[in-house]
Amino acid sequence: MRIKGLGDKSQKSHIRAIKDFAAFLGRSPDTATPDDLRAYELHMTGRGVTPPACNARLIALRFFFETTCGRGGMKRHMQFRTRPRKLPVAVSAEEVEALLRAAPGPELKYRAALSISCGARHRAPEVCNLKVSGFGSDRMLIHAERGKGRKVMLPPGLPNLLREYGGILPNSGW
Numbered sequence: 001m002r003i004k005g006l007g008d009k010s011q012k013s014h015i016r017a018i019k020d021f022a023a024f025l026g027r028s029p030d031t032a033t034p035d036d037l038r039a040y041e042l043h044m045t046g047r048g049v050t051p052p053a054c055n056a057r058l059i060a061l062r063f064f065f066e067t068t069c070g071r072g073g074m075k076r077h078m079q080f081r082t083r084p085r086k087l088p089v090a091v092s093a094e095e096v097e098a099l100l101r102a103a104p105g106p107e108l109k110y111r112a113a114l115s116i117s118c119g120a121r122h123r124a125p126e127v128c129n130l131k132v133s134g135f136g137s138d139r140m141l142i143h144a145e146r147g148k149g150r151k152v153m154l155p156p157g158l159p160n161l162l163r164e165y166g167g168i169l170p171n172s173g174w
Contacts, residue, residue: 004067017060029061030069034077037061041079051081091118 001011022029024040044054058078065074096118103110117124 001063004063013056014060014063017057018064020057021061029064030071032065032074034074037074037077045081051083055080 001014006014018029021032021040024043025032025036041054041058044057049057058080062075062078066072099118100111100114103114
């Protein structure tokens with residue numbers, strides 16, 4: 001492991017993973033079969049081991065089988081787990097409206113920025129770097145130059161709000 005350049009913590013983690021696998025098997029881990037690997041993965045899943053921790057143990061086993069035992073074919077039988085994707089929290093129209101009403105200041109600057117952020121799903125830096133040339137009121141599009149790299153539809157009332165804010169559309173500049 002030192003020759004491969006693994007750090008001290010990685011070495012300890014690998015050794016701990018091999019010890020856990022050996023304890024699960026009840027015999028030397030170098031005698032493991034593909035069925036043993038599958039049973040160990042099911043065992044980890046049943047015990048509630050998180051996908052990153054499970055994958056770290058599988059990486060240790062892969063290193064063990066390939067480098068230490070010379071059994072590189074065992075890695076074909078290892079199934080890495082993916083972390084389940086969580087859906088983003090959706091904000092209701094009423095919550096967005098309450099947020100826009102609570103925007104500070106008498107001017108429309110903050111309300112316009114929040115409207116762009118909420119309505120066009122732009123992040124704060126993208127909203128701050130928007131230029132007037134990025135707005136296409138005729139086609140109802142916003143294009144963030146240094147953002148996600150795609151054009152987004154303007155929400156229906158946003159062009160009027162932006163015009164009210166400072167005559168932004170269709171002039172040029174920031």
